[in-house]
Amino acid sequence: MEITINHYILLSFLLFAIGCFGVITRKNLIIVLMSLELMLNAANLAFVSFSRFYNDNTGQVFMLMSLVVAACEVAVGLALVVSIYHNKQTINIDVLKLLKG
Amino acid sequence: MDTILFYFFASAALASSIVVVVHRNPVGSIVALVLTLFTTSVLYIMLSAQFVAVVQVLVYAGAIMVLFMFTVMFLILRDESLNFDAQNVPLKVSLVLAVLLITGMFVQNVIIGSSNAGKLASLSVSEDFGSIEQVGTSIFTDYILPFELTSVLILIAIIGVIVISKRSTD
């Protein structure tokens, strides 16, 4: 079968779903952040495949921007993780529920 | 040829992403994520996006994953209770089923039932599509503003990180 854009879309969707699954399921905060990265990666894949199929550079440019955003987000997120670990001595997100109520 | 490569690397990406989610050891998850990124990068190359592929390897797999690794090593996290727990199976099973359902719908409606829309081989692009010149020109002419804004974003992130992780030295 010829590879169509639909294959790429499906692949992107599956990667996204796996990342979602990781975010919901895991208790370790670092793993959650990594699953988040997976989701972003899936979105990037979708961008680039659309860019190819419509012969437009915009998708790739946007993917680069998305990459930058992911990098910044990881940096800040990990700084927060370190800070939480220093304060609470745990990174189990089930325990971190100060915002309850 | 294209098809085989695509299926191979697609399944590799899927497998390594499942490993990311499921693995006990955070370091193992990080390695699996790096692998995922590599395979995705190959997929990019198959989509004629050379520049983007290289950047992904350099930045994503190179810098970001290293950052993750540093943090994990630094915190020495090895907690049994944080493993992928087999509790709450119904939730997980239902999630998996939901995903399968949508995939099935997608396959049925779009892939099987559709026409010749978007076949990769039939769509031709120019020779230097996705090359560094083209992308570079595009960034610095059409999308100069978002480019500058991302630089501001990086600056903000740097400042944020410094502020967050500063220890009060009283």
Next chain:
Amino acid sequence: MIFLIILLPLIGAALNGLLFSSGLIKKDHESERRIVSIIGCSSILLAALISTYLFIQLIQNDNPAGIIQNSFTWIVSGELNISFGFLFDNISSVMTLVITWVGFLIHVYSIGYMHNDKSYARYFMYLNLFIFFMLVLVLGNNFPLMFVGWEGVGLASYLLIGFWYDDTQKAYAGRKAFIVNRIGDFGFLIAIFLIFLVFGSLNFSDVFSQAANPTFMENVPIIMITAIALLLFVGAVGKSAQFPLYVWLPDAMAGPTPVSALIHAATMVTAGVYMVTRCAVFFSASPLAQFIVVTIAVFTAFFAATIALSQTDIKKVLAYSTISQLGFMFMGVGIGAYAAGMFHLVTHAFFKALLFLGAGSVIHAMSDEQDIRKMGALRKYLPITSKTFLVGALAISGLPLLSGFFSKDQILGQLYERGFTIHFAVAIITALLTALYMMRLYFLTFEGKSRVSEGVMKKLHESPSTMTVPLIVLAVLSVLGGYVGVPDFVGEIFGVHHINAFKEFVWAAIPVEQHHTLGHHFFSHWDLLVLSVVAGLLGIGLAYYFYIYRPKHLNKITRNEDFGFLYNASNSKWYIDEVYNHTFVRGFNEISKLSFLFDLNIIDGLINKLASFTSGLSDFISKFQFGLVRAYAAVMTAGLIVIIYILFATLN
């Protein structure tokens, strides 16, 4: 020019108020008093001189439209166009002369009367303010401006009645006056709305020329004109103290006596009469309104006279006398005899102001004693006061050739000639009662045996010249003032037509036909004249008999088993105040209590319940905030799945 007449009292009030009453300039008592008196009196004197000058011009020009001065536009809204305009025609010139000259005399009198008062400057400020508003009322050439003056004199009256506000009762009296006045003002306001509705304008010239135009009036239903006339009369009932809104006037005697003289004898209470005369067109077009007006007027006159017979406070007798005489004035203007009513207004201003100022002189001499049971035989101690008081009392009783005789006789004559025979009979009896209570007052105060207490007797003295000179001037006016209005039929004897100059003058400005005598009458002019003279003399004679000749017979009447209750009821003002208190005042208090409860429980309760509901809702919803990131992610994903499903389901 007309502007100046109005502006001068206002400037006087402003200067006195801003400089002295506010305490900005502090001088010792003597010099402050001098400056304040000069400012206060001279402003009124100048206004009086200017108005006299304009009056002379008016007579020379002989233009019935009068002098009109329009200045800037005040309100423009759609069809409504009201400007600050003044009209100095025959009617308003008469009023202006009375207001300014009598006002000036009272200002001079006040210098002596209020000599030792600590709020001297404030008094003069209020007095000037009152004159200002009264002048705006009579000189305005449109209804809203007249209403401004109307309300303004109500305000000034309140300020002056409650002048000594340290005494709570006096302050209450002021409040009562203002509130009862406002009830009347409400009717006036509705009348103004109706006038605008019917005539589309509020200027006197526009409205009255349209109203006098028969073709225009054909399209106006008579009920509308009657309603307008009656509502205007409601305003007059409030302002000019007719039944049932007269209750504020006796209480208003709590204010200083010159105030009672100025406001409640000469000027403010006559505003209603002026207004009815100005709106003569409406009243003459509606016989029903006229009937109601004259009936209420006659009833008020009689009713007040019965109360005055038994009062023991010198000022209260005069207050009820004022109400009764106002009834006479309304009798005149109510039946269409506008000149007669205005004439009585002028003469009444003279002798009632004289009587009040005389009473003030007596009170001043008696060290603030006002009960006539503690007076008597004051004639030797207060010669000027007693003589001028006697002149005033005789004038109001209708002694021939004094001013009151001419004006009262004109009204009675017109009543009879226009066919209001029953009203005429009651009015004649009221004239008798008037003479009776007035001469009773004179005899009890100045003649007979002295019942004055020791301490007061020592300080008894005649008043200073600032107080006695106005008395003398007013006495002269009371005697001579009637001759401008000698009845026509008297002049006919000497072959002089239209000798009644006052009547001609006033009627020139009224756009209504004068009716002449209707049909055949039983009494002729001379018969009526004799009848009213007999009534007056009979009243004087009865007073002399009961109070000088045989005072002991009086007890037999008041303590009589069958009729004694009448005396008690009359002394208690026929219990009207008590009735009002029990019905209206209590009623409104209850309503306001209910409203307060309503506001507190229902309106506030509603808001409170709404707020508590919102906070309860937020409490409930906040339970959904688990604080668990995973839960949030799960819910988001679930939502996402639903959306994707829907998208796919509708794809085809």
